[in-house]
Amino acid sequence: MTGVTVRQATPDDADVAGRLLHDFNVEFETPTPDPAEFAGRFRALLADPDQVVLLAEDGDVAVGFAYLTLRPTPYYDGPLAQLEELYVRPDLRDQRIGSALLTRALELVTERGAGEMHIGVDEVDTDTRRFYEQRFGFTNVEPATDSRMLYYIREL
Template sequence: MGVGEQHVRRAGASDAGTLARLLYEFNTEFDAETDSEPVLAVRFARILASDAVIALLASDGRQETGFALITLRPAIWFDGPVATLDELYVVPASRGHGAGTALLTQARELLRERGCPEMHINVDEVDVDARRFYERHGFVNIEPGVDYRMLCYVGSTGRP
């Protein structure tokens, strides 16, 4: 692997601790509320057993440089599932070296193979860098033929 070259592979249950560490780093970097790494590792191990969950790990040959977490759900609009990119994180020192692009490219390839025609991504409006990244890769928040943005709403189910 050349300098800066990124390798992306599908993560399995044995990678739950690594994914938990990266998600914890992601959340703490942006001062988001987070559970502990051990709690996150248990959750990753549980959800990675599902065919509806895809986790990818990027590496530069020395260390993990980022991860992506994608969930699939049945859709009425297509024959295949709809994907949601739940998380995409690249460690600060690896940003700008292709890890995010490699993760997104691999995710799209895997989703095409599974017959998934569409991927949804929720991004905070204030996260200009993430929005620019996704837009550079062809994602939009305005569907063709309309002049208004798509929004994502979040609400509680009433459960803790």
């Protein structure tokens, strides 16, 4: 990971975040808005302190990003953190850039007093599941039980 740094994005970085999210969706053949549409949304989102984008950069080139949201919850005094997206350019994977992004994300939400972080992962994505489980200690089993947690989605 020589030369790669991680920093928190500002609304001025919306174009970069939009391009990275578009590239992520294209790579995984997910229907996607174009980068400019994402950029417009990120401009508005990044004005909210509970919407966080972290950029991994090699010099002045963005090579990955993490998008986090924080929301109130009655379960903790602090917020609940959700890792919405984590992406590293395919040609730079396995260089610990994703680890640097997630490490900084965990530091940031801990500093903000978050009680928990949630991450949605496709069941078939075994490499990503292994990354979160083995490197970072995330689990898809409810604590103190053997009951798997499921994540439901419905487009509206």
